[in-house]
Amino acid sequence: MPIRRIIHIDMDAFYASVEQRDNPELRGKPVAVGGIERGVVAAASYEARVFGVRSAIPSSRALRLCPALVFVRPRFDVYRSVSQQIRAIFAEYTPQIEPLSLDEAYLDVTDHLEGRTATRIAQEIRAKIREVTALTASAGVSYNKFLAKMASDQRKPDGLFVIPPEAGADFVASLPIGKFHGIGPATAARMEEHGIRNGADLRRQSQEFLTARFGKSGTHYWNIARGIDNREVRPDRIRKSIGAENTFMSDLRDLELARAELRPLADKVWAHAEKRKAAAKL
Ligand SMILES: [Mg+2]
Missing domain, CATH: 1.10.150.20 (5' to 3' exonuclease, C-terminal subdomain)
Structure with a gap:
């Protein structure tokens, strides 16, 4: 079997970086995207991470760790459009793209090198992402998905790390x-x-x-454990669920209020399901 060339691209502190990009007042400050009153942190800027603020920790704890923390309401529509921009860049290099979330994806470039190394392609992609979105991404390059994913974490933020087969x-x-x-x-x-x-x-x-x-x-x-991972990059990964979400600045404690907020979410899910001609059962 030929050695595969897999790249894992991961945007740096994605939601928080988008907010700092779009609001200069947030730059250089510890920023948490998410709900302030109860809720959890959805993303933390690097300035906030210094204090131990991480995604998925309760907002109240985040505020105790970092009293100067600035909370920002998430803007998922903006994150989704940036996500489309980066996926368009990936598509310039390979059709073998498997997104893991809005801000990360595996790319298999084995059959699309055209004389370049995978590392060179990863550098080009990082440069284009910066040019098009004014945001930074980190990249991991290796011979399988597991190692590429692990590699992208090694030189964060704005870095690149390569794990060649002999080092896996x-x-x-x-x-x-x-x-x-x-x-x-x-x-x-x-x-x-x-x-x-x-x-x-x-x-x-x-x-x-x-x-x-x-x-x-x-x-x-x-x-x-042996550096072996034969899972393929799956661009056609079958979608198993459809969802919609909304993040609130504070808890909705009133049942009627919650019910009112639920309605548009259910409509959204229904519209997606209809578009995809998907059926569901209870
Ligand atoms: Mg990321």
Whole structure:
């Protein structure tokens, strides 16, 4: 099998960076996108991360960690349009694009190198993203999805990191188990109970041991511990759900108010479902 060339592109502190781009007063300040009164932080600027503010932590805790924190209401329509801009840039290089969310995607450029290296393509994409959106992205380049994803985190923000095939296994060996993409906090905790704290520990376990404890995922864990990941970049990934959301500045405690807010969301979901000719059952 030929060696594949996979790039993982990830925008830096995406929502927060968009807000700082569009409002100069927010630049250089600790910014949290999300609800202030109860709610959670959806994204934190790098200035806020210095204080330990992270996405998914409660806003109240974020404010205790960083009293100067500026909360900004999310503008998902803007994030979605930036997302379309970056996907258009990806499409200039390869049709093999698998988005993971609005701000990250895997690209398989193996058959689209046209004389360039994957690293060169990743640099070009980062430059174009900066030119078109005035935002920065980080890139990871490797021979599979798992390592490309891990690599993009290594030189954040505004960085690029390459894991060549000969370095894959060593890279994984030193990686703390909690950082493995696809191993959530609960699984990481269970692994630590078995003395598995990093990639090297994981590699010492047999495939039987891992499948007995972690089921079907055991084989995947056994593989990634060796820098092996044969999952393909899937541009045609089947969509399994349709959703709509809205983030409020404060909790809606009144049932009638909540019901009123629910209606437009349900309409939105229904419209999407109709457009896609999708059926659903309860
Ligand atoms: Mg990101």
